Amino acid sequence: MKKGHQVTMKEIAKKLGVSVSTISRALKDSPELHPDTKKRIVEMAKEMNYQPNLLAQSLRISRTNTLGVIVPEITSHFFASCISGIQDHANKRGYNVMICQSNETLELEKANIRTLVASQVDGLLISLSRETNQYDHLLDLYNREIPFLLFDRVNEDIPVSRVTFNDEGGAYEVTKYLIKTGCKRVMYVSGPEDLYISKKRKEGYLHALSEFGITADPALVKISDLTTEGNIKVAQEIADMENRPDGVFCMIDPVAIDILTSWKAMGIKVPTDMALAGFTNNPTAAVVEPPLTTVAQPGYEMGKLAVTHLLDQLDGQASDDPISIVLETTLVPRQSTKALQ
Amino acid sequence: MKKGHQVTMKEIAKKLGVSVSTISRALKDSPELHPDTKKRIVEMAKEMNYQPNLLAQSLRISRTNTLGVIVPEITSHFFASCISGIQDHANKRGYNVMICQSNETLELEKANIRTLVASQVDGLLISLSRETNQYDHLLDLYNREIPFLLFDRVNEDIPVSRVTFNDEGGAYEVTKYLIKTGCKRVMYVSGPEDLYISKKRKEGYLHALSEFGITADPALVKISDLTTEGNIKVAQEIADMENRPDGVFCMIDPVAIDILTSWKAMGIKVPTDMALAGFTNNPTAAVVEPPLTTVAQPGYEMGKLAVTHLLDQLDGQASDDPISIVLETTLVPRQSTKALQ
DNA sequence: CTGAAAGCGCTAACAG
DNA sequence: CTGTTAGCGCTTTCAG
Numbered sequence A, B: 001m002k003k004g005h006q007v008t009m010k011e012i013a014k015k016l017g018v019s020v021s022t023i024s025r026a027l028k029d030s031p032e033l034h035p036d037t038k039k040r041i042v043e044m045a046k047e048m049n050y051q052p053n054l055l056a057q058s059l060r061i062s063r064t065n066t067l068g069v070i071v072p073e074i075t076s077h078f079f080a081s082c083i084s085g086i087q088d089h090a091n092k093r094g095y096n097v098m099i100c101q102s103n104e105t106l107e108l109e110k111a112n113i114r115t116l117v118a119s120q121v122d123g124l125l126i127s128l129s130r131e132t133n134q135y136d137h138l139l140d141l142y143n144r145e146i147p148f149l150l151f152d153r154v155n156e157d158i159p160v161s162r163v164t165f166n167d168e169g170g171a172y173e174v175t176k177y178l179i180k181t182g183c184k185r186v187m188y189v190s191g192p193e194d195l196y197i198s199k200k201r202k203e204g205y206l207h208a209l210s211e212f213g214i215t216a217d218p219a220l221v222k223i224s225d226l227t228t229e230g231n232i233k234v235a236q237e238i239a240d241m242e243n244r245p246d247g248v249f250c251m252i253d254p255v256a257i258d259i260l261t262s263w264k265a266m267g268i269k270v271p272t273d274m275a276l277a278g279f280t281n282n283p284t285a286a287v288v289e290p291p292l293t294t295v296a297q298p299g300y301e302m303g304k305l306a307v308t309h310l311l312d313q314l315d316g317q318a319s320d321d322p323i324s325i326v327l328e329t330t331l332v333p334r335q336s337t338k339a340l341q
Numbered sequence C: 001c002t003g004a005a006a007g008c009g010c011t012a013a014c015a016g
Numbered sequence D: 001c002t003g004t005t006a007g008c009g010c011t012t013t014c015a016g
Helices: A009-016 A020-027 A035-047 A054-061 A077-092 A106-118 A136-143 A167-180 A196-211 A228-240 A253-266 A283-287 A299-314 B009-016 B020-027 B035-047 B054-061 B077-092 B106-118 B136-143 B167-180 B196-211 B228-240 B253-266 B283-287 B299-314
Strands: A066-071 A096-101 A123-126 A148-151 A162-165 A186-190 A221-223 A247-250 A275-277 A294-296 A324-327 A330-332 B066-071 B096-101 B123-126 B148-151 B162-165 B186-190 B221-223 B247-250 B275-277 B294-296 B324-327 B330-332
Touching (some): A009 A020, A009 A035, A020 A035, A066 A077, A066 A106, A066 A299, A077 B096, A096 A106, A096 B077, A096 B096, A106 A123, A106 A136, A123 A299, A148 A299, A162 A167, A162 A299, A167 A186, A167 A196, A167 A330, A186 A196, A186 A253, A221 A228, A253 A283, A299 A324, B009 B020, B009 B035, B066 B077, B066 B106, B066 B299, B077 B096, B077 B299, B096 B106, B106 B123, B106 B136, B123 B299, B136 B148, B148 B299, B167 B186, B167 B196, B167 B247, B167 B275, B167 B294, B186 B196, B186 B253, B221 B228, B247 B253, B253 B275, B253 B283
Parallel strands (some): A123 A148, A148 A162, A162 A324, A186 A221, A186 A247, A247 A275, B066 B096, B066 B123, B123 B148, B162 B324, B186 B221, B186 B247, B247 B275
Antiparallel strands (some): A294 A330, B294 B330
């Protein structure tokens, strides 16, 4: 299939007997131009259904007005919300967005960066894959002075702006809530330990424990690989414990939901036998039975802040010095935990 | 913030004392080139960390190897799955993807098309917004011979390939299932009547009724505007009916879930008082209580088929004549309906 | 086997 | 106010 012909400035110029530069000027509403010729040109352009070739324009002005976005998984509701926020606010400022997903692999993350850079995007918004434990590709971006920032899944060693949630604070709040609703032995189900959020949320968990004078018990921290199978395994392990926890805080909602489902099948009641809480506030969290207590992370807002900061840097409204933007989370109490007294 | 300098072929040429065309040939592994010079060039390119400028390349060969995708809503799990399928398979064939969302508005749909076309994408994959009831922008694409196809939210009057689900068949199956599990009065809760899927699924619903010799009762078709408020209103109306249905098939899962939630609050039991079924198989459908009987639509697969067909057309492996690809759906029986006897 | 030259569509000095 | 010219980075004839 071959694309049909696109009208160019040259053709308008020929038809009107003027030069291409005049066309160019007329179409960008240059002041130094006779109003009449301008009018003639604009009308003719419309009549011929002229559409500028952004490729040529970008090549010429060496700016594409396009940003690249890399997320681990587009089908995750949270990342989809981020993208939505990024796109809306990029468009608002005249920018387009190219979205890629790394499918949680370092290899694709690198490949995505390569093609986005080759496509001459003006900047990049990146959320790291789970696999990413080495950062040459990011340092390379940094060294080549390609503007980018990290959001949500960040690394703190790269001298670049990042947008994160107050993960520690959110985890602290939910753990505190579990304790205040009567839990004496609160467990934390973490993801792989090298993940940024695994660490941060554990810090919040530990912080809450210590605040209530509870000694952290290593038996009350479990690690899931975050697959459904892994989550089910953890659910089983907890059920098998001689001295079960009475409250379980899971690093992310899907873990909590898998555990909830497993427990249901085993006849374990939530929250009476054990209370359960998650993190993220996925749509599913609201509809499971019982509805899941969790911590809301406004993804759209994160996307908006991230893209706004990057664009501010690009057009000089913000300093190039890296900053860290931290969004607050909100505890969403539901029925998977007991009520406050 | 200014982007750092990017290495160009010119610079490699100067450093090596050869011409730019030689660099170009070496980098695309042209056979008519001395192996030694080729090797020297490739090594130098790597050393200098050369990255081709896709913009310049695309302008020259008038092909971008980029496809544009427009979906109504990126945060919908179904569309996110489609995008995922599109992206994976586009990448596999050396294409990039630019994703846009119309936010269910005609205006943004048009604007998205305009910028994607201006960006010289090689083709477009479009799923129409709910608002789209006029098709000039698509006919324009058609007249300008820009390759595109429609998927899921399609219009049948545009002479262009489309990829859809067998909506009628899916609706037929689920209605039949409701009848076979004992429902005598099955209701259909539709979306706005001009929507393609509203019509198709209604056809399937009516087909099943007639097959069982049941006369369609206009009181057993309700229309929701698909907002949560609208859905709740419908739930209330059903509850208020003197002669309630005993089975309700909703056009999409969110409607069913909102109704389920409303009914729960009113003390109506599902499926004993009324059975309930949806369509799409959203992640939430599996976790509500009771789990929702629904019809699965493999979004990833749809994306894959759509992009594969478009790329086949682009590189001549498939005819340019429009075809209609219809994917089958799968009934997913769960506990929101009674069991088969 | 390699180089020179033209040109993709556009913008931006520089002249007039 | 408008045209001429050069060139963004790359590919591709056409010569040699």
